[in-house]
Amino acid sequence: MATKPLPDLRRTADIVFRPVKLAVFIDGCYWHGCPEHYVPPKTNPGYWSDKVARNMARDRDTDRRLEEAGWTVLRFWEHEPSGDCALRIAAEVERRRALTNGKGTT
Numbered sequence: 001m002a003t004k005p006l007p008d009l010r011r012t013a014d015i016v017f018r019p020v021k022l023a024v025f026i027d028g029c030y031w032h033g034c035p036e037h038y039v040p041p042k043t044n045p046g047y048w049s050d051k052v053a054r055n056m057a058r059d060r061d062t063d064r065r066l067e068e069a070g071w072t073v074l075r076f077w078e079h080e081p082s083g084d085c086a087l088r089i090a091a092e093v094e095r096r097r098a099l100t101n102g103k104g105t106t
Contacts (some may be wrong), residue, residue, distance in 0.1 A: 004016075005066055024076070029082070
């Protein structure tokens with residue numbers, strides 16, 4: 001279930017690791033403008049292309065707001081292998097945990 005990383009941010013992440021301030025987003029290729037797979041729509045292209053552009057701008061704004069609040073943001077495309085994503089997420093959780101326990105450096 002998607003959840004808000006920050007209570008005052010009206011956006012949700014797909015996975016939130018609150019203790020280590022890590023937000024994970026799995027972005028759909030169409031709705032978030034994947035550079036490999038996005039295909040502009042043939043029906044009502046102006047509306048839908050603008051919608052995707054707004055989504056992309058909102059994604060960048062979300063990243064910025066979370067990073068300013070001390071969070072790490074990981075974004076994955078829906079087509080990326082889930083095992084690869086899981087390994088990167090686990091590594092980042094461990095890295096962030098070590099940092100919060102005073103055992104690591106940035």
